[in-house]
Amino acid sequence: MAQDTYWGSFEEVSKYNVSLNYAERMWLAWYTYMQNDVLATGIMSFVMHEAVYFGRSLPWIIIDLIPWFRRYKIQQNKIPTAWEQCQCALLVLFSHFTVELPQIWFFHPMCQFFGLSTTVPFPSVYKMALQIAVFFVLEDTWHYWTHRAMHYGFLYKNIHKIHHQYSAPFGLAAEYASPIEVMVLGLGTVSSPILWCAITGDLHLLTMYVWIVLRLFQAIDAHSGYEFPWSLHHFLPFWAGAEHHDVHHERFIGNYASSFRWWDYCLDTEAGPEASKKRREKKLAALKKSA
Numbered sequence: 001m002a003q004d005t006y007w008g009s010f011e012e013v014s015k016y017n018v019s020l021n022y023a024e025r026m027w028l029a030w031y032t033y034m035q036n037d038v039l040a041t042g043i044m045s046f047v048m049h050e051a052v053y054f055g056r057s058l059p060w061i062i063i064d065l066i067p068w069f070r071r072y073k074i075q076q077n078k079i080p081t082a083w084e085q086c087q088c089a090l091l092v093l094f095s096h097f098t099v100e101l102p103q104i105w106f107f108h109p110m111c112q113f114f115g116l117s118t119t120v121p122f123p124s125v126y127k128m129a130l131q132i133a134v135f136f137v138l139e140d141t142w143h144y145w146t147h148r149a150m151h152y153g154f155l156y157k158n159i160h161k162i163h164h165q166y167s168a169p170f171g172l173a174a175e176y177a178s179p180i181e182v183m184v185l186g187l188g189t190v191s192s193p194i195l196w197c198a199i200t201g202d203l204h205l206l207t208m209y210v211w212i213v214l215r216l217f218q219a220i221d222a223h224s225g226y227e228f229p230w231s232l233h234h235f236l237p238f239w240a241g242a243e244h245h246d247v248h249h250e251r252f253i254g255n256y257a258s259s260f261r262w263w264d265y266c267l268d269t270e271a272g273p274e275a276s277k278k279r280r281e282k283k284l285a286a287l288k289k290s291a
Contacts, residue, residue, distance in 0.1 A: 009033035024120040041108035060171030078168030142188030143258035169223040
């Protein structure tokens with residue numbers, strides 16, 4: 001039974017669900033306490049998104065203030081000012097409350113429609129890892145094609161241009177974009193798990209949350225503007241990362257993918273000096289062969 005406080009519900013749930021671990025009992029107590037699944041999922045989803053987005057952006061804000069890190073800054077002469085950081089944060093907050101909050105509010109009914117589970121116990125780590133790997137591939141594909149489309153004519157001028165206000169990106173700017181772009185690109189993040197659930201009928205809300213957290217980390221880090229010796233793409237060559245996306249902001253074209261490099265590689269849309277050099281070498285080789 002629901003109690004007057006969350007921790008009262010937690011104690012009550014713990015009495016009768018001893019087989020559940022601590023996190024699972026906290027999860028069950030939340031839904032028990034709220035007595036409204038739509039409200040419970042909506043509040044939890046929005047608070048999680050805001051905490052992760054601004055919590056992950058904070059280290060990059062601090063790093064921008066420390067001169068020692070400039071050696072790792074990709075565009076070293078372009079450090080965001082306090083005003084730029086503040087302006088960016090305000091627009092992002094506006095977008096979160098006017099665009100993302102309404103979508104999040106209807107998230108639970110959508111989950112129920114497609115059969116997404118919110119019960120306990122949680123799925124295994126292995127199952128979650130497999131599903132999230134699939135989501136990364138699906139989202140990256142969606143992001144590549146929609147992002148590339150937004151660099152043409154009307155779509156760039158009226159929608160995507162605002163995201164390119166900063167030719168040297170920084171963490172907070174990951175979701176600095178037109179509300180339309182937030183919805184279109186965000187659709188890839190949300191629809192990939194929903195599509196999986198609709199086909200397989202097997203997806204838990206916790207898996208969705210872990211996926212969104214990792215996707216937020218990826219987007220914010222890709223906009224950080226810093227390239228470290230320990231950056232992930234040094235160990236996973238197909239990973240995109242900050243170096244890949246920073247060039248896109250600097251040159252305004254190419255490197256359209258979000259997480260991986262294979263779409264840009266296969267479709268010859270890589271940007272940067274190395275990519276340009278490879279294209280010149282290919283053209284010279286083709287000319288010599290035809291001569």
